[in-house]
Amino acid sequence: xxxxxxxxxxQQARGASVVLSPQQAKTNGIAMAPLQAVTYRAHVxxxxxxVDPQALTALAAQLATARATVDASxxxxxxxAAQAKRQQTLYxxxxxxxxxxxxAAVAAAAAAKAQSVTAIATESSARASARASWGAALAxxxxxxxxxxxxxxxxxxxxxxxxxxxxxxxxxxxxxxxLLPDGQTLAASLxxxxxxxxxxxxxxxxxxxxxxxxxxxxxxxxxIVPIGAANATGVVIPDPAMLWYAGEPWVYVEATPGHFxxxxxxxxxxxxxxxxxxxxxxxxxxxxxxxxELLLSQELKPPPSATPAGDxxx
Numbered sequence: 302x303x304x305x306x307x308x309x310x311x312q313q314a315r316g317a318s319v320v321l322s323p324q325q326a327k328t329n330g331i332a333m334a335p336l337q338a339v340t341y342r343a344h345v346x347x348x349x350x351x352v353d354p355q356a357l358t359a360l361a362a363q364l365a366t367a368r369a370t371v372d373a374s375x376x377x378x379x380x381x382a383a384q385a386k387r388q389q390t391l392y393x394x395x396x397x398x399x400x401x402x403x404x405a406a407v408a409a410a411a412a413a414k415a416q417s418v419t420a421i422a423t424e425s426s427a428r429a430s431a432r433a434s435w436g437a438a439l440a441x442x443x444x445x446x447x448x449x450x451x452x453x454x455x456x457x458x459x460x461x462x463x464x465x466x467x468x469x470x471x472x473x474x475x476x477x478x479x480l481l482p483d484g485q486t487l488a489a490s491l492x493x494x495x496x497x498x499x500x501x502x503x504x505x506x507x508x509x510x511x512x513x514x515x516x517x518x519x520x521x522x523x524x525i526v527p528i529g530a531a532n533a534t535g536v537v538i539p540d541p542a543m544l545w546y547a548g549e550p551w552v553y554v555e556a557t558p559g560h561f562x563x564x565x566x567x568x569x570x571x572x573x574x575x576x577x578x579x580x581x582x583x584x585x586x587x588x589x590x591x592x593x594e595l596l597l598s599q600e601l602k603p604p605p606s607a608t609p610a611g612d613x614x615x
Contacts, residue, residue: 319553319561319599326559332591333555336536338584341570341577342474342527345466348502349479349489349509352460353518354453360431361443361450367424368444374417381409438493439508452513459513461489463524464499464506473507474527478573481522486573487511489524525573535579536586538566543576544593553589553596554582561589561596 321331431440442449452458465473479487489511499506544551549565556562570577589596 317563317600318556319596321559321561321596321599323559326592329595330592331589331595333587334539334542334590336538336582336584336586336588339535339537339572339577341533341535341537341572341579343529343532343570344474344525344527344572345469347463347465347473347477347504347524347526348499349461349463349522349524350499351513351516351518351520352462352508354450354460357435357439357443357460358447358450358454360435361445361447364424364427364431364444365446367420367427370420370423374420377416381412382414433496436493436496436508442492456513459511459516460492461509461511461524462495462499462506463489463509463526464502465504465526466502467504469504469528472528477509477524477526479511479522479524480573481515486525487515487522533577533579535577536582536584537572537575537577538582538588539575539590541590542588542593544597546597550576551593551597553593555587555589563597563600 321329428440428444431443434440435443447454453460461479463473463477473491475491477489477491479489481487489509492508492510495506495508497506498504538552542552543566544553544563546563550568551563552566553561553563564581566576566581567578568576
């Protein structure tokens, strides 16, 4: 019995082949998929929260009002300054303008100038507050008025605040993937950094834009956020292909038609689809994505000549 166990352990370590005919593979529901060559980029898992756009729409309206007030005050400054200049000229030339009228025109011009200074200061303060609350990118977008956020208000787009783990220093990728509850992924594109850290995660946060048809304000999702530069090429072992045995992850590869070999895989790096392998696999190899348990049971069957335990003659 000890010899049999030792023989099986060696077989498992080297991943002995299992041979099935095409008909056997079909009958037993064995399904395979080719591995795709990929360029892997390191990533972190963040938390994406759907942000209510109402505050941004209100901010955009506030900035638009402040801008309009500045424009109107500037026009008033120009008009009153021109009127004061005419009154002064007429007064100096004795053209039927009293000193009182001339002084009133000068005072009106001064008042308009003061109102303009106040309007400019108010707008500047509103813009600074917008940047402090929403970051430079969204604040700049808000300066285009409420229409800039029409797609968000109507639900066609969703604004996401994506918080990264504390200590994340690298700039995140422009394009990320949000993991939805049904297992699907949603692409999101970078808008810009947020000036605030997430209250829970406490790491740096960034604003992203995504299709908003299926999202609701306040929802939270996991997000896969690539960081840094692409640093390796290899393949990704899809999740359905991975088989745990003896505390280690394996995958069955069709080495030659009908011959399936079990290989150990690394779980040191992954993306949303599976585990990245820099070595040991090549693009185009076919891996089993359904039926791995059956192949393992076949592989671990004792050879026909093996003596069952307890059958030793006394």
